Amino acid sequence: MGLKRSDRREFLKRGVTLAGGVTLGAAAKSASGQLEGPKAFIQGTDALVGYGKRSSYVTSVRIPHGGRASPDAFGLDFHIAAPLQDSVGVITPSSLHYMGTTRGSFVPDIDPAKHRLMIHGMVDNPLVFTMEELKRLPSVTRMHFIECAGNRANRRHRTVQETHGMTSCAEWTGVLLSTLLKEAGVQDGGDWIVAEGVEEVLGASSIHMAKAMDDCIVCYGMNGEAVRPQQGFPLRLLVPGFEGILNVKWLRRIKVVDQFYMTYNDYGHLRQDSDDAALGMQIGPKSVITYPSGGQQLPGRGFYEVSGLAWSGGGAVSKVEVSTNGGRSWVDAQIRGTAHPMAHTRFTFNWEWDGQECELQSRCTDVLGSVQPSRAQAIEYWTQRGQPARVKGQDNSIQPWRVESDGSVHNAIS
Amino acid sequence: MRFPRLLLPLLLMLGISVQAQSPTYGLGRIPSAEEIRAWDISISPTGEELPAGSGSVGEGSQLYLEKACAACHGTTGTGGPAPRLVKRDVGPDAGPWALGRVLPIRAPYATAVWDFINRGMPLYQEGTLTADEVYALTAYLLFLNDVVEEGTVLDAQSLPKVEMPNRDTWAPLPEWWRPGMSRLPSYPY
Numbered sequence: 306m307g308l309k310r311s312d313r314r315e316f317l318k319r320g321v322t323l324a325g326g327v328t329l330g331a332a333a334k335s336a337s338g339q340l341e342g343p344k345a346f347i348q349g350t351d352a353l354v355g356y357g358k359r360s361s362y363v364t365s366v367r368i369p370h371g372g373r374a375s376p377d378a379f380g381l382d383f384h385i386a387a388p389l390q391d392s393v394g395v396i397t398p399s400s401l402h403y404m405g406t407t408r409g410s411f412v413p414d415i416d417p418a419k420h421r422l423m424i425h426g427m428v429d430n431p432l433v434f435t436m437e438e439l440k441r442l443p444s445v446t447r448m449h450f451i452e453c454a455g456n457r458a459n460r461r462h463r464t465v466q467e468t469h470g471m472t473s474c475a476e477w478t479g480v481l482l483s484t485l486l487k488e489a490g491v492q493d494g495g496d497w498i499v500a501e502g503v504e505e506v507l508g509a510s511s512i513h514m515a516k517a518m519d520d521c522i523v524c525y526g527m528n529g530e531a532v533r534p535q536q537g538f539p540l541r542l543l544v545p546g547f548e549g550i551l552n553v554k555w556l557r558r559i560k561v562v563d564q565f566y567m568t569y570n571d572y573g574h575l576r577q578d579s580d581d582a583a584l585g586m587q588i589g590p591k592s593v594i595t596y597p598s599g600g601q602q603l604p605g606r607g608f609y610e611v612s613g614l615a616w617s618g619g620g621a622v623s624k625v626e627v628s629t630n631g632g633r634s635w636v637d638a639q640i641r642g643t644a645h646p647m648a649h650t651r652f653t654f655n656w657e658w659d660g661q662e663c664e665l666q667s668r669c670t671d672v673l674g675s676v677q678p679s680r681a682q683a684i685e686y687w688t689q690r691g692q693p694a695r696v697k698g699q700d701n702s703i704q705p706w707r708v709e710s711d712g713s714v715h716n717a718i719s
Numbered sequence: 720m721r722f723p724r725l726l727l728p729l730l731l732m733l734g735i736s737v738q739a740q741s742p743t744y745g746l747g748r749i750p751s752a753e754e755i756r757a758w759d760i761s762i763s764p765t766g767e768e769l770p771a772g773s774g775s776v777g778e779g780s781q782l783y784l785e786k787a788c789a790a791c792h793g794t795t796g797t798g799g800p801a802p803r804l805v806k807r808d809v810g811p812d813a814g815p816w817a818l819g820r821v822l823p824i825r826a827p828y829a830t831a832v833w834d835f836i837n838r839g840m841p842l843y844q845e846g847t848l849t850a851d852e853v854y855a856l857t858a859y860l861l862f863l864n865d866v867v868e869e870g871t872v873l874d875a876q877s878l879p880k881v882e883m884p885n886r887d888t889w890a891p892l893p894e895w896w897r898p899g900m901s902r903l904p905s906y907p908y
Contacts, residue, residue, distance in 0.1 A: 378800065379842060379843075408839065423750055423754070423755070423758060424747075425750065425755050425759070430741075430742055430749065431749060431750050431755065432742075432747035432748070432749065432750070433747055433748055433749075433750045433754070434746065434747040438746040438747055441744075441746055442744055442746060487743070488742045488743060488744060488746075488747070489742075490741075490742075499761045501758075501760075501761060505839075505845045505846075506838055506839040506845060507760065507838045507839075507845075509761050509838075513892065513896075513898070515897050515898055516898040519898055519899065520898075546898075547898075557758070558758050560759070560761060562763065564763070564764065565891060565892070566761055566762075566763055566764070567764055567826070567827060567828055567830070567831045568761045568762070568831070568834055569761075569834065569835060569838060569839065571831075572822065572825075572826055572831050572835065575825065575827070575889050576889065576890050577816055577888070577889065577890055578890045579890040579891070579892070579893045580903055580906075581890065582890045582891060582892050582893065582896075583892060583893055583896050583902055583903055584902050584903065584906075586892070586896070586898070586902075587898060587899075587902050589902055589908055590908070619899065619900075619901065619902070620899065673900070673901050674901075675901055675902070675906075675907065675908055676907060676908060677908065678907075678908040682908070683908055686906065686907075686908070698902065701908065
């Protein structure tokens with residue numbers, strides 16, 4: 306960490322004093338009066354010149370999520386959660402982006418020169434594109450989060466990586482799906498698409514045409530470079546703000562069809578009532594405090610910048626509030642940078658901790674005016690309508706963190 | 720763009736021709752019918768993509784052992800490390816949703832069972848089953864779940880006609896649904 310401005314001013318003042326001839330005691334300074342420099346260097350190699358890597362002191366890693374190993378007994382990767390507790394800003398580094406698959410998947414090793422995208426079905430002009438041809442088409446670059454439907458916190462979770470790690474945000478680059486569909490010419494009655502990947506199970510999802518023509522992106526770029534293999538190299542469908550399972554990886558085929566196809570991924574998305582079906586598409590307003598969060602330790606009373614992430618499948622985040630008293634009162638947090646539609650948005654809150662036990666919460670409002678509910682509010686809504694006591698659809702309920710007087714932070718879901 | 724359903728007849732009445740759209744960028748090529756057929760594996764509820772071939776419950780019961788399905792899913796369709804394939808015993812009055820998240824009983828259409836086996840099984844050897852074998856395994860799993868009789872033979876015509884118990888008890892997206900709206904009109908969250 307660099308010196309803060311106030312520390313630096315203090316140091317400069319003392320420097321002047323030293324120059325004025327005051328003798329120096331046994332301070333941690335070198336003979337020349339400078340602060341000690343690093344003792345070790347990272348050996349330059351051709352590999353590091355070619356593609357850099359992070360400091361060996363930075364050890365933040367993803368972990369298997371949901372109680373199933375990744376890779377599992379069959380060698381399949383299943384669900385892998387991002388270390389949100391260490392996140393800064395809004396971009397999830399590609400190497401730390403969460404990963405989810407339907408039944409578990411082997412990551413295919415695809416030669417992009419041989420990869421093709423076919424668009425067919427109820428279209429006037431069926432088309433096959435090479436990667437080179439796709440990159441010649443008009444492109445967009447947008448920030449979007451992807452969140453797994455399994456990102457559902459419970460009281461057994463300890464850290465924010467366990468409660469919320471199945472969401473991530475990246476800058477995605479590619480061709481709007483609407484550009485490709487217009488090029489193919491969608492016929493009347495083509496109300497759905499089936500998007501299909503080329504991994505060993507050829508995972509496929511049905512997506513409503515209204516969404517397909519709205520803002521879906523056929524992506525070849527992620528965070529300034531090619532999409533990573535775990536994220537669908539060389540081609541991934543982005544379905545902004547919708548459940549992760551629809552964001553088909555290793556994309557090779559779009560078929561325009563007349564109905565919901567009940568295909569591979571759709572079966573896992575099957576719902577019993579239409580409210581659930583509607584709630585199972587777009588993700589509601591959601592947020593979580595990443596610092597301080599479960600498992601972290603505050604060194605003592607005093608100033609802290611509380612920091613967290615907010616997002617919504619309904620559009621941009623318009624407001625984030627923070628409570629330090631378990632939701633009894635709320636104060637507006639600051640939005641850091643631009644709140645992009647369907648993207649993680651960083652919020653901060655200046656907090657003076659008095660050393661007493663307290664409960665931190667955050668609450669997100671999106672541009673649609675939808676507000677993130679407490680778990681109790683969401684459950685009350687459904688139980689009043691004779692429904693089971695659970696948060697329907699993607700769980701977007703408020704995450705409480707309890708800070709104890711010893712500075713330890715704990716998941717406060719009861 | 721598509722024409723709204725009511726607009727199209729109106730345009731035709733006015734004698735305005737609706738022509739096929741031509742591409743703007745001229746990139747990509749037209750795939751051959753064979754190329755489309757080879758990749759066209761997502762099976763609609765009406766079964767229009769189903770290939771020729773057939774398979775019986777009896778053949779499926781043999782294949783279930785020969786293709787090592789039993790090694791992961793258990794010899795009776797349960798008890799192995801992979802997901803169970805036979806419904807839970809919850810009494811005769813239970814509705815289809817109570818029978819468990821078991822593909823060959825919860826799937827609203829038998830085509831979904833065929834589709835899943837065809838693209839996803841067997842593990843490590845996906846795509847190696849013939850159409851006949853997939854029909855046979857589908858028939859056997861539906862028999863295990865009391866959906867079809869022991870003598871059943873399935874093919875492209877009969878498979879979509881199989882009546883799954885969950886056929887009319889799942890919820891499609893509501894008609895009013897559109898992206899970018901509040902998720903439910905009355906739901907403030």
